[in-house]
Amino acid sequence: MTLRLLLALSALLFALPAAAQLSAPEQRMIDTVAAEQQRTLDLLERLVEQNSGTMNHEGVREVGRIMAAEFEAIGFTTQWVEAPGTDRAGHLVARHEGSATGQRLLLIGHLDTVFEPDSPFQSFTIEGDKAIGPGVGDNKGGITVMIAALRAMQAAGTLADANIIAVLTGDEEDAGEPVAAARAVLVAAAEVSDIALDYEGLSRGDDGEDMGSIARRSSSAWTLEVRADSGHSSGVFSEARGYGAIFEAARIIDEYRRVLRLAEPELTFNVGLIAGGEEAALDTDKIRATARGKTNIIAPIALARGDLRAIDQGQIDRTIARMQAITAQSLPGTSASLSFDPVTYPPMAPTAANQALLDRLNMVNADLGLAAMAPLDPMKRGAADISFVAHLVPGINGMGALGEGSHAPGESVDIPALWRQANRAAILMTRLTAEPR
Ligand SMILES: [Zn+2]
Numbered sequence: 001m002t003l004r005l006l007l008a009l010s011a012l013l014f015a016l017p018a019a020a021q022l023s024a025p026e027q028r029m030i031d032t033v034a035a036e037q038q039r040t041l042d043l044l045e046r047l048v049e050q051n052s053g054t055m056n057h058e059g060v061r062e063v064g065r066i067m068a069a070e071f072e073a074i075g076f077t078t079q080w081v082e083a084p085g086t087d088r089a090g091h092l093v094a095r096h097e098g099s100a101t102g103q104r105l106l107l108i109g110h111l112d113t114v115f116e117p118d119s120p121f122q123s124f125t126i127e128g129d130k131a132i133g134p135g136v137g138d139n140k141g142g143i144t145v146m147i148a149a150l151r152a153m154q155a156a157g158t159l160a161d162a163n164i165i166a167v168l169t170g171d172e173e174d175a176g177e178p179v180a181a182a183r184a185v186l187v188a189a190a191e192v193s194d195i196a197l198d199y200e201g202l203s204r205g206d207d208g209e210d211m212g213s214i215a216r217r218s219s220s221a222w223t224l225e226v227r228a229d230s231g232h233s234s235g236v237f238s239e240a241r242g243y244g245a246i247f248e249a250a251r252i253i254d255e256y257r258r259v260l261r262l263a264e265p266e267l268t269f270n271v272g273l274i275a276g277g278e279e280a281a282l283d284t285d286k287i288r289a290t291a292r293g294k295t296n297i298i299a300p301i302a303l304a305r306g307d308l309r310a311i312d313q314g315q316i317d318r319t320i321a322r323m324q325a326i327t328a329q330s331l332p333g334t335s336a337s338l339s340f341d342p343v344t345y346p347p348m349a350p351t352a353a354n355q356a357l358l359d360r361l362n363m364v365n366a367d368l369g370l371a372a373m374a375p376l377d378p379m380k381r382g383a384a385d386i387s388f389v390a391h392l393v394p395g396i397n398g399m400g401a402l403g404e405g406s407h408a409p410g411e412s413v414d415i416p417a418l419w420r421q422a423n424r425a426a427i428l429m430t431r432l433t434a435e436p437r
Pocket of ligand 1 (some may be wrong): 110138139172200
């Protein structure tokens with residue numbers, strides 16, 4: 001062999017690992033994502049230019065119509081699901097029925113943004129590698145990645161047999177209440193699915209590397225109500241008068257801090273509002289309190305509100321038990337009760353099944369010549385819609401766009417990352433839907 005031939009062969013060998021593990025349909029999907037870049041950016045622009053603040057119900061429905069047409073063009077059936085009684089626009093459900101017996105996927109995204117029509121930030125622009133606009137990352141870039149990946153599957157013939165339900169909620173940024181009604185459609189879809197993939201934003205690590213997202217903490221709120229004997233302040237600490245509600249509230253809250261701060265590494269716990277005195281009350285939204293008191297009156301009432309965020313149900317249960325035990329040890333002349341609101345977001349625990357899915361995604365990464373994605377610290381991200389189904393199906397989040405400045409004017413996404421994410425998603429969905437259940 002000539003030296004030139006040897007060099008050519010070794011160059012080929014070095015080039016091979018990146019693409020060697022991709023099947024012909026997988027390579028076809030990558031080619032389709034690349035060929036459709038302009039189409040994908042045009043779709044993103046149309047989605048962003050249509051305002052869909054959560055309370056702009058007609059705007060949310062219009063984004064739903066744009067997305068419904070995208071799904072129908074590749075063989076999905078779509079349905080607009082109203083959310084009666086929740087004062088929200090409703091949700092788009094798109095179904096693809098395949099003949100295969102492979103894993104059934106639930107894809108999650110959302111149509112709404114935090115930018116209502118009165119926001120000054122309304123239009124779509126491109127600057128270099130960045131697309132800028134309201135909701136461009138959260139979540140319009142994500143649902144655009146979803147469509148780009150599904151179109152690639154369709155072009156490569158790997159969508160035909162796949163069983164997929166996509167649920168795009170219309171109120172992710174401010175879920176309607178009751179939450180059970182607002183998320184019923186998502187839960188119902190999860191009950192007939194094997195795996196959930198949420199197209200919320202891709203997370204970055206400290207060195208800018210792509211991270212996997214397999215866990216989200218819960219979010220729930222509590223109310224502490226302390227009642228106490230009242231009287232002239234000169235008698236405070238006496239057996240007859242007791243300590244008053246404010247000292248008791250202070251004892252309880254400080255004890256929560258001492259115990260809970262050290263109890264569990266992934267737990268956070270906050271007190272956000274407190275009021276006490278001769279009179280104290282919370283408003284109906286429980287975000288404002290009024291209080292009145294005098295320095296010489298032992299306070300008969302104190303109220304506090306706060307939240308707790310936990311990694312799994314066991315941590316929530318242990319935390320509630322600890323808080324109740326602290327609350328029950330009353331100072332003389334006082335009594336206290338602690339109550340919990342219905343959970344706003346349940347936890348998505350870092351289960352072995354979720355980690356196994358991330359391992360599958362990392363096999364895709366290896367075959368694409370991309371670095372493996374490590375699991376993101378759940379302390380770094382808030383709750384998400386996938387949290388509502390995490391107890392039903394394994395899942396991963398962060399399948400969507402790589403954004404910056406989400407929820408603020410100037411929100412942007414990295415355009416090349418849209419193609420990277422669409423390639424990952426198309427190959428992962430292809431492999432999962434081809435696997436036996
Ligand atoms: Zn979002």
